[in-house]
Amino acid sequence: MSRRITEAGEAVALMDAGLRLMVANGGRRPRVADIVAAAGLSNDAFYRSFGSKDALVDAIVERGAHIVVGYVRRRMAQASADGPEVQLRAGLAAVVRQASDVTLARQTRAVLANAGGHPSRAAHVTVALVDALAALFVPAAAELGAGDPVRAARTTAGAAVAALQYWLFAEEVPGSAEVEHLVGFLLAGVRAHRVSRYGSKGQ
Template identity: 75%
Template sequence: MTRRTDPVQEATDAEALMDAGLALMVENGGRRTRVADIVSAAGLSNDAFYRSFDSKEALVEAIVERGARTVVGYVRHRIAQLAGEGPEAQLRAGLAAVVRQASDDALARQTRIVLANATVPAPHSGHVSVALVDALAALFAQPAAELGAADPMRAARTTAAAVLASLQYWLFTQEVPSPAEVEHLVGFLLAGVRAPDSRRR
Protein backbone atom coordinates (compact mmCIF):
# COMPACT_ATOMS: atom_id res chain seq x y z
CA MET A 1 0.00 0.00 0.00
CA THR A 2 1.40 3.35 -1.07
CA ARG A 3 1.69 5.84 1.77
CA ARG A 4 -0.01 9.15 1.17
CA THR A 5 2.07 12.27 1.29
CA ASP A 6 0.93 15.60 2.62
CA PRO A 7 1.82 18.37 0.12
CA VAL A 8 1.80 21.02 2.85
CA GLN A 9 4.13 18.97 5.03
CA GLU A 10 6.41 18.27 2.06
CA ALA A 11 6.63 21.99 1.30
CA THR A 12 7.40 22.72 4.97
CA ASP A 13 10.08 20.01 4.99
CA ALA A 14 11.61 21.36 1.78
CA GLU A 15 11.87 24.86 3.27
CA ALA A 16 13.42 23.47 6.46
CA LEU A 17 15.95 21.48 4.43
CA MET A 18 16.86 24.52 2.34
CA ASP A 19 17.26 26.66 5.45
CA ALA A 20 19.44 24.03 7.11
CA GLY A 21 21.45 23.42 3.95
CA LEU A 22 22.13 27.12 3.40
CA ALA A 23 23.13 27.67 7.04
CA LEU A 24 25.52 24.70 6.99
CA MET A 25 27.07 25.70 3.66
CA VAL A 26 27.80 29.18 4.99
CA GLU A 27 29.11 27.74 8.25
CA ASN A 28 31.34 25.23 6.45
CA GLY A 29 32.70 27.79 4.00
CA GLY A 30 34.42 26.04 1.11
CA ARG A 31 33.94 22.53 2.52
CA ARG A 32 31.28 20.30 1.01
CA THR A 33 28.12 19.87 3.04
CA ARG A 34 26.75 16.33 3.25
CA VAL A 35 23.12 15.33 2.93
CA ALA A 36 23.38 13.54 6.30
CA ASP A 37 24.44 16.81 7.97
CA ILE A 38 21.60 18.74 6.35
CA VAL A 39 19.02 16.15 7.40
CA SER A 40 20.34 16.15 10.97
CA ALA A 41 20.35 19.96 11.20
CA ALA A 42 16.78 20.13 9.87
CA GLY A 43 15.62 17.46 12.36
CA LEU A 44 14.23 15.34 9.53
CA SER A 45 14.79 11.89 8.06
CA ASN A 46 16.54 10.76 4.88
CA ASP A 47 13.12 9.78 3.55
CA ALA A 48 11.90 13.33 4.07
CA PHE A 49 14.92 14.66 2.19
CA TYR A 50 14.43 12.38 -0.81
CA ARG A 51 10.71 13.09 -0.95
CA SER A 52 11.65 16.72 -1.53
CA PHE A 53 14.89 16.48 -3.52
CA ASP A 54 16.46 13.86 -5.80
CA SER A 55 19.98 14.79 -4.69
CA LYS A 56 22.05 17.43 -2.94
CA GLU A 57 22.49 19.13 -6.32
CA ALA A 58 18.70 19.42 -6.56
CA LEU A 59 18.68 21.03 -3.10
CA VAL A 60 21.38 23.52 -4.16
CA GLU A 61 19.38 24.34 -7.29
CA ALA A 62 16.27 24.94 -5.18
CA ILE A 63 18.25 27.28 -2.91
CA VAL A 64 19.48 29.19 -5.98
CA GLU A 65 15.92 29.43 -7.33
CA ARG A 66 14.68 30.71 -3.98
CA GLY A 67 17.48 33.26 -3.93
CA ALA A 68 16.52 34.40 -7.42
CA ARG A 69 12.93 34.93 -6.30
CA THR A 70 14.22 36.96 -3.35
CA VAL A 71 16.26 39.17 -5.70
CA VAL A 72 13.23 39.77 -7.92
CA GLY A 73 11.11 40.62 -4.88
CA TYR A 74 13.72 43.11 -3.64
CA VAL A 75 14.01 44.73 -7.08
CA ARG A 76 10.20 45.01 -7.28
CA HIS A 77 10.16 46.61 -3.82
CA ARG A 78 12.86 49.16 -4.71
CA ILE A 79 11.15 50.14 -7.96
CA ALA A 80 7.80 50.53 -6.18
CA GLN A 81 9.42 52.68 -3.48
CA LEU A 82 10.45 55.22 -6.11
CA ALA A 83 7.17 55.25 -8.04
CA GLY A 84 6.85 59.02 -7.60
CA GLU A 85 10.46 59.78 -8.51
CA GLY A 86 10.25 59.07 -12.24
CA PRO A 87 11.36 56.18 -14.50
CA GLU A 88 15.09 56.89 -14.40
CA ALA A 89 15.16 56.81 -10.60
CA GLN A 90 13.12 53.60 -10.64
CA LEU A 91 15.37 51.87 -13.14
CA ARG A 92 18.49 53.04 -11.31
CA ALA A 93 17.11 51.62 -8.08
CA GLY A 94 16.22 48.33 -9.73
CA LEU A 95 19.66 47.90 -11.28
CA ALA A 96 21.41 48.83 -8.03
CA ALA A 97 19.25 46.27 -6.21
CA VAL A 98 20.58 43.52 -8.50
CA VAL A 99 24.21 44.63 -8.15
CA ARG A 100 23.78 44.68 -4.35
CA GLN A 101 24.20 40.89 -4.46
CA ALA A 102 27.88 41.50 -5.31
CA SER A 103 28.53 44.74 -3.41
CA ASP A 104 27.16 43.39 -0.12
CA ASP A 105 29.95 41.19 1.28
CA ALA A 106 27.65 38.84 3.20
CA LEU A 107 25.29 38.27 0.25
CA ALA A 108 28.17 37.76 -2.20
CA ARG A 109 29.93 35.27 0.10
CA GLN A 110 26.72 33.32 0.64
CA THR A 111 26.04 33.09 -3.10
CA ARG A 112 29.58 31.92 -3.88
CA ILE A 113 29.45 29.26 -1.18
CA VAL A 114 26.12 27.89 -2.38
CA LEU A 115 27.39 27.62 -5.96
CA ALA A 116 30.62 26.00 -4.75
CA ASN A 117 28.58 23.22 -3.12
CA ALA A 118 27.22 22.05 -6.47
CA THR A 119 29.44 19.13 -7.50
CA VAL A 120 28.17 19.33 -11.08
CA PRO A 121 26.34 22.04 -13.02
CA ALA A 122 22.68 21.96 -12.02
CA PRO A 123 20.59 20.38 -14.79
CA HIS A 124 18.14 23.29 -14.88
CA SER A 125 20.54 26.14 -14.10
CA GLY A 126 19.95 27.59 -17.56
CA HIS A 127 16.21 27.66 -16.86
CA VAL A 128 16.83 29.56 -13.63
CA SER A 129 18.90 32.17 -15.48
CA VAL A 130 16.29 32.60 -18.22
CA ALA A 131 13.48 32.89 -15.67
CA LEU A 132 15.45 35.49 -13.72
CA VAL A 133 16.14 37.58 -16.83
CA ASP A 134 12.46 37.41 -17.82
CA ALA A 135 11.26 38.34 -14.32
CA LEU A 136 13.60 41.34 -14.16
CA ALA A 137 12.70 42.38 -17.69
CA ALA A 138 9.03 42.46 -16.70
CA LEU A 139 9.92 44.90 -13.91
CA PHE A 140 12.17 47.05 -16.09
CA ALA A 141 9.79 47.30 -19.08
CA GLN A 142 7.55 50.09 -17.77
CA PRO A 143 10.40 52.43 -16.76
CA ALA A 144 12.05 51.65 -20.10
CA ALA A 145 8.88 52.62 -21.95
CA GLU A 146 8.64 55.88 -20.00
CA LEU A 147 12.27 56.63 -20.83
CA GLY A 148 11.41 56.43 -24.53
CA ALA A 149 12.66 52.96 -25.47
CA ALA A 150 11.42 52.12 -28.95
CA ASP A 151 10.89 48.49 -27.92
CA PRO A 152 10.52 48.55 -24.12
CA MET A 153 10.48 44.80 -23.54
CA ARG A 154 13.48 44.23 -25.79
CA ALA A 155 15.37 47.02 -24.01
CA ALA A 156 14.31 45.69 -20.60
CA ARG A 157 15.41 42.14 -21.43
CA THR A 158 18.79 43.32 -22.73
CA THR A 159 19.25 45.46 -19.62
CA ALA A 160 18.33 42.57 -17.32
CA ALA A 161 20.72 40.19 -19.08
CA ALA A 162 23.54 42.73 -18.98
CA VAL A 163 23.21 43.55 -15.28
CA LEU A 164 23.07 39.84 -14.41
CA ALA A 165 26.18 39.16 -16.51
CA SER A 166 28.00 41.93 -14.61
CA LEU A 167 26.79 40.46 -11.31
CA GLN A 168 28.09 37.02 -12.26
CA TYR A 169 31.46 38.49 -13.26
CA TRP A 170 31.89 40.20 -9.90
CA LEU A 171 30.76 37.11 -8.00
CA PHE A 172 33.05 34.71 -9.85
CA THR A 173 36.09 37.01 -9.72
CA GLN A 174 35.32 37.80 -6.06
CA GLU A 175 35.58 41.49 -6.84
CA VAL A 176 33.47 44.00 -4.93
CA PRO A 177 32.26 46.67 -7.36
CA SER A 178 33.08 50.18 -6.25
CA PRO A 179 30.38 52.89 -6.26
CA ALA A 180 32.07 54.32 -9.38
CA GLU A 181 31.86 50.95 -11.16
CA VAL A 182 28.21 50.56 -10.24
CA GLU A 183 27.47 54.09 -11.45
CA HIS A 184 29.29 53.41 -14.72
CA LEU A 185 27.27 50.23 -15.29
CA VAL A 186 23.95 51.88 -14.44
CA GLY A 187 24.71 54.92 -16.62
CA PHE A 188 25.79 52.69 -19.51
CA LEU A 189 22.59 50.62 -19.33
CA LEU A 190 20.38 53.70 -19.04
CA ALA A 191 22.01 55.11 -22.18
CA GLY A 192 21.29 51.80 -23.92
CA VAL A 193 17.63 51.95 -22.95
CA ARG A 194 17.39 55.42 -24.46
CA ALA A 195 19.34 54.51 -27.62
CA PRO A 196 17.42 54.69 -30.93
CA ASP A 197 16.22 51.37 -32.32
CA SER A 198 18.54 50.50 -35.23
CA ARG A 199 15.69 48.66 -36.97
CA ARG A 200 13.94 51.99 -37.55
CA ARG A 201 16.89 53.65 -39.25
Protein backbone atom coordinates in the same frame (compact mmCIF):
# COMPACT_ATOMS: atom_id res chain seq x y z
CA MET B 1 -3.77 20.75 4.87
CA SER B 2 -1.65 20.29 8.01
CA ARG B 3 0.42 17.62 6.23
CA ARG B 4 1.16 20.00 3.33
CA ILE B 5 2.14 22.77 5.75
CA THR B 6 4.43 20.39 7.63
CA GLU B 7 6.12 19.23 4.44
CA ALA B 8 6.54 22.82 3.25
CA GLY B 9 8.15 23.69 6.57
CA GLU B 10 10.48 20.70 6.27
CA ALA B 11 11.56 21.79 2.79
CA VAL B 12 12.39 25.30 4.02
CA ALA B 13 14.32 23.93 7.01
CA LEU B 14 16.32 21.63 4.74
CA MET B 15 17.12 24.43 2.29
CA ASP B 16 18.22 26.69 5.13
CA ALA B 17 20.39 23.94 6.62
CA GLY B 18 21.89 23.05 3.24
CA LEU B 19 22.76 26.68 2.54
CA ARG B 20 24.37 27.13 5.96
CA LEU B 21 26.52 24.05 5.43
CA MET B 22 27.53 25.06 1.90
CA VAL B 23 28.74 28.42 3.22
CA ALA B 24 30.47 26.89 6.24
CA ASN B 25 32.20 24.29 4.02
CA GLY B 26 33.52 26.89 1.61
CA GLY B 27 31.21 25.75 -1.17
CA ARG B 28 31.85 22.03 -0.76
CA ARG B 29 28.71 19.94 -1.18
CA PRO B 30 27.42 18.69 2.18
CA ARG B 31 26.23 15.12 2.74
CA VAL B 32 22.54 14.39 3.11
CA ALA B 33 23.27 13.07 6.60
CA ASP B 34 24.80 16.41 7.57
CA ILE B 35 21.92 18.37 6.09
CA VAL B 36 19.20 16.43 7.90
CA ALA B 37 21.17 16.58 11.15
CA ALA B 38 21.56 20.35 10.86
CA ALA B 39 17.83 20.68 10.11
CA GLY B 40 16.87 18.34 12.95
CA LEU B 41 15.01 16.09 10.52
CA SER B 42 15.29 12.59 9.09
CA ASN B 43 16.40 11.07 5.78
CA ASP B 44 12.75 10.30 5.10
CA ALA B 45 11.92 14.00 5.46
CA PHE B 46 14.72 14.90 3.04
CA TYR B 47 13.61 12.51 0.32
CA ARG B 48 9.99 13.44 0.87
CA SER B 49 10.87 17.02 -0.10
CA PHE B 50 13.80 16.47 -2.50
CA GLY B 51 14.69 13.50 -4.62
CA SER B 52 18.41 14.20 -4.41
CA LYS B 53 21.02 16.74 -3.34
CA ASP B 54 20.88 18.15 -6.87
CA ALA B 55 17.17 18.85 -6.38
CA LEU B 56 17.96 20.60 -3.09
CA VAL B 57 20.60 22.79 -4.76
CA ASP B 58 18.16 23.63 -7.57
CA ALA B 59 15.55 24.67 -5.01
CA ILE B 60 18.03 26.87 -3.15
CA VAL B 61 19.15 28.55 -6.39
CA GLU B 62 15.57 29.17 -7.51
CA ARG B 63 14.63 30.55 -4.09
CA GLY B 64 17.60 32.93 -4.29
CA ALA B 65 16.47 34.14 -7.71
CA HIS B 66 12.96 34.80 -6.39
CA ILE B 67 14.44 36.79 -3.51
CA VAL B 68 16.46 38.95 -5.91
CA VAL B 69 13.44 39.62 -8.11
CA GLY B 70 11.27 40.45 -5.09
CA TYR B 71 13.88 42.88 -3.77
CA VAL B 72 14.19 44.61 -7.14
CA ARG B 73 10.40 44.84 -7.43
CA ARG B 74 10.15 46.51 -4.00
CA ARG B 75 12.91 49.02 -4.77
CA MET B 76 11.27 49.95 -8.06
CA ALA B 77 7.88 50.32 -6.40
CA GLN B 78 9.41 52.68 -3.83
CA ALA B 79 10.76 54.85 -6.67
CA SER B 80 7.62 54.73 -8.82
CA ALA B 81 6.56 58.28 -7.94
CA ASP B 82 9.87 59.71 -9.12
CA GLY B 83 9.52 58.84 -12.79
CA PRO B 84 10.67 56.00 -15.06
CA GLU B 85 14.37 56.88 -15.13
CA VAL B 86 14.68 56.97 -11.34
CA GLN B 87 12.61 53.80 -11.13
CA LEU B 88 14.79 51.93 -13.63
CA ARG B 89 17.93 53.24 -11.95
CA ALA B 90 16.66 51.90 -8.63
CA GLY B 91 15.95 48.50 -10.16
CA LEU B 92 19.35 48.18 -11.82
CA ALA B 93 21.17 49.29 -8.69
CA ALA B 94 19.20 46.76 -6.66
CA VAL B 95 20.42 43.95 -8.93
CA VAL B 96 24.13 44.72 -8.86
CA ARG B 97 24.23 45.73 -5.21
CA GLN B 98 23.48 42.11 -4.35
CA ALA B 99 27.24 41.64 -4.79
CA SER B 100 27.90 44.34 -2.18
CA ASP B 101 26.12 42.35 0.53
CA VAL B 102 28.98 40.25 1.92
CA THR B 103 26.72 37.61 3.47
CA LEU B 104 24.55 37.29 0.38
CA ALA B 105 27.58 37.15 -1.91
CA ARG B 106 29.13 34.38 0.19
CA GLN B 107 25.89 32.39 0.08
CA THR B 108 25.51 32.86 -3.68
CA ARG B 109 29.08 31.75 -4.40
CA ALA B 110 28.61 28.63 -2.24
CA VAL B 111 25.41 27.70 -4.06
CA LEU B 112 26.94 28.33 -7.49
CA ALA B 113 29.89 26.13 -6.54
CA ASN B 114 27.45 23.30 -5.82
CA ALA B 115 25.52 23.92 -9.04
CA GLY B 116 28.68 24.21 -11.12
CA GLY B 117 28.57 20.61 -12.33
CA HIS B 118 25.17 21.14 -13.94
CA PRO B 119 25.58 24.01 -16.44
CA SER B 120 22.23 23.38 -18.09
CA ARG B 121 20.34 23.96 -14.85
CA ALA B 122 22.49 26.96 -13.94
CA ALA B 123 21.77 28.41 -17.40
CA HIS B 124 18.05 27.81 -16.92
CA VAL B 125 18.06 29.77 -13.67
CA THR B 126 20.02 32.62 -15.27
CA VAL B 127 17.58 32.84 -18.18
CA ALA B 128 14.61 32.80 -15.80
CA LEU B 129 16.18 35.53 -13.66
CA VAL B 130 16.90 37.77 -16.67
CA ASP B 131 13.38 37.26 -18.02
CA ALA B 132 11.79 38.09 -14.65
CA LEU B 133 13.87 41.24 -14.26
CA ALA B 134 13.21 42.27 -17.86
CA ALA B 135 9.47 42.05 -17.21
CA LEU B 136 9.93 44.52 -14.34
CA PHE B 137 11.99 46.88 -16.53
CA VAL B 138 9.73 46.96 -19.61
CA PRO B 139 7.24 49.61 -18.36
CA ALA B 140 10.02 52.03 -17.41
CA ALA B 141 11.85 51.43 -20.70
CA ALA B 142 8.62 52.10 -22.59
CA GLU B 143 7.99 55.33 -20.67
CA LEU B 144 11.54 56.42 -21.47
CA GLY B 145 10.65 56.03 -25.16
CA ALA B 146 12.76 53.00 -26.02
CA GLY B 147 12.09 51.97 -29.63
CA ASP B 148 11.80 48.33 -28.56
CA PRO B 149 11.12 48.36 -24.81
CA VAL B 150 11.04 44.57 -24.50
CA ARG B 151 14.43 44.16 -26.14
CA ALA B 152 15.85 47.13 -24.25
CA ALA B 153 14.61 45.72 -20.94
CA ARG B 154 16.00 42.25 -21.66
CA THR B 155 19.38 43.60 -22.77
CA THR B 156 19.61 45.82 -19.71
CA ALA B 157 18.59 43.03 -17.35
CA GLY B 158 21.06 40.64 -18.95
CA ALA B 159 23.92 43.12 -18.59
CA ALA B 160 23.06 43.75 -14.94
CA VAL B 161 22.96 40.01 -14.16
CA ALA B 162 26.25 39.46 -16.02
CA ALA B 163 27.90 42.20 -13.96
CA LEU B 164 26.50 40.69 -10.77
CA GLN B 165 27.87 37.26 -11.70
CA TYR B 166 31.25 38.74 -12.59
CA TRP B 167 31.64 40.39 -9.20
CA LEU B 168 30.47 37.26 -7.42
CA PHE B 169 32.82 34.93 -9.31
CA ALA B 170 35.73 37.38 -9.00
CA GLU B 171 34.94 37.71 -5.28
CA GLU B 172 34.97 41.47 -5.63
CA VAL B 173 32.73 43.89 -3.77
CA PRO B 174 31.69 46.71 -6.12
CA GLY B 175 31.89 50.17 -4.64
CA SER B 176 29.44 52.99 -5.23
CA ALA B 177 31.50 54.25 -8.17
CA GLU B 178 31.37 50.87 -9.94
CA VAL B 179 27.65 50.53 -9.37
CA GLU B 180 26.94 54.07 -10.53
CA HIS B 181 29.10 53.64 -13.64
CA LEU B 182 27.26 50.48 -14.68
CA VAL B 183 23.79 51.87 -13.96
CA GLY B 184 24.56 55.11 -15.80
CA PHE B 185 25.97 53.19 -18.77
CA LEU B 186 22.89 50.98 -19.05
CA LEU B 187 20.49 53.90 -18.71
CA ALA B 188 22.38 55.73 -21.46
CA GLY B 189 21.85 52.70 -23.68
CA VAL B 190 18.09 52.82 -23.10
CA ARG B 191 17.98 56.57 -23.74
CA ALA B 192 20.04 56.20 -26.93
CA HIS B 193 17.31 54.15 -28.59
CA ARG B 194 14.34 56.39 -28.04
CA VAL B 195 11.75 56.79 -30.77
CA SER B 196 11.22 60.25 -32.19
CA ARG B 197 7.74 61.55 -32.93
CA TYR B 198 8.35 60.58 -36.56
CA GLY B 199 8.92 56.95 -35.61
CA SER B 200 12.68 56.78 -36.14
CA LYS B 201 15.14 55.87 -33.42
CA GLY B 202 17.07 58.81 -32.10
CA GLN B 203 20.68 58.83 -30.88
